[in-house]
Amino acid sequence: MHKEEQFRTYRGYALLEQEIGALTPSMEDYLEMIYRLTEKNGYTRIQELAAALNVQPSSATKMVQRLAEGNYLIYEKYGVIKLTPLGDQMGKRLLARHNTLVEFLKMIGATSHLLEDTERIEHNVSQETLTCISRLVHFFREHPTWLKAYQEYCTRFSQRSKL
Amino acid sequence: MHKEEQFRTYRGYALLEQEIGALTPSMEDYLEMIYRLTEKNGYTRIQELAAALNVQPSSATKMVQRLAEGNYLIYEKYGVIKLTPLGDQMGKRLLARHNTLVEFLKMIGATSHLLEDTERIEHNVSQETLTCISRLVHFFREHPTWLKAYQEYCTRFSQRSKL
């Protein structure tokens, strides 16, 4: 009746993804950051990466080695990190996804945990959902009046809850 | 300059949460499901829970023991699972969060991975963001014309991309 057989735990979905060879959330984080850091000079280094992500260099080394195995980047011991075409493409997509979510959250007024919410949500959104969100952003951009109406609606709401 | 020091990996945020004693995503999944299953009879059992979440009974046992330690539920070996007031309150909140996200995703047309996206996003949304999303849902409910406008906007979009 309730078709509840389909439910999985959070971990369960993560394991499913693994099976189909997808990037883990952490791999996505590293790749996205490498893409950012790479924009300036065409490469980045372990330390810069580790600092940007708030992890220890040893963690960065390990992950970079994994990403190199997956052909997302070129890396030799003690050397420089460069993206392959595959990694570059992936990084671009990850960054675009990130930015779409930032725009969306800003738009709806969810700004105080903006970075954290984005970082956490981005790994958990299907392509389809991302497309819908992107359209919503564009829609409101093209109809600023309605966006304003929403924002006023929010203001009224929060004043009411102060009573 | 770029204030990138604040970035963390997905794992990094998870570890931060642990430190402040929050529930892990998996704990939330179990609690939410126990809440659902409990609605009917006031209790549930290991097996029912495991089946509903697509995990092995041994995994469910372990987690239930952890949740019992955290005072979210009452459980004795080989017995029945019942929520404490704390667990009940938490479960209610988790389910409400789940439902809010479902409504939102439906509204924007992200329906083909509805369950999975919801399950994955729900653990990663701050209270503030959830509030904003909830308001957006209510806003569109009160202004069905604008919702329809958005949906038509989407239709136009997808037709364009078919060309």
Add this chain to the structure above:
DNA sequence: CATTGAATTTAGGAGCGTCTAACTTTTTTA
């Protein structure tokens, strides 16, 4: 009430992603 079968628990192992500590390599500096 003894047996059988279902439900549950325990024990132990695996992968992920983090850490610390110790070691190695590279770079800088004097």
Add this chain to the structure above:
DNA sequence: TAAAAAAGTTAGACGCTCCTAAATTCAATG
């Protein structure tokens, strides 16, 4: 160019959550 400092690697440990296999307890049946 030799010593010191910085950068990077390796090894080993930990917690989370899952699994399988084996042991245990409970419930049902004859």
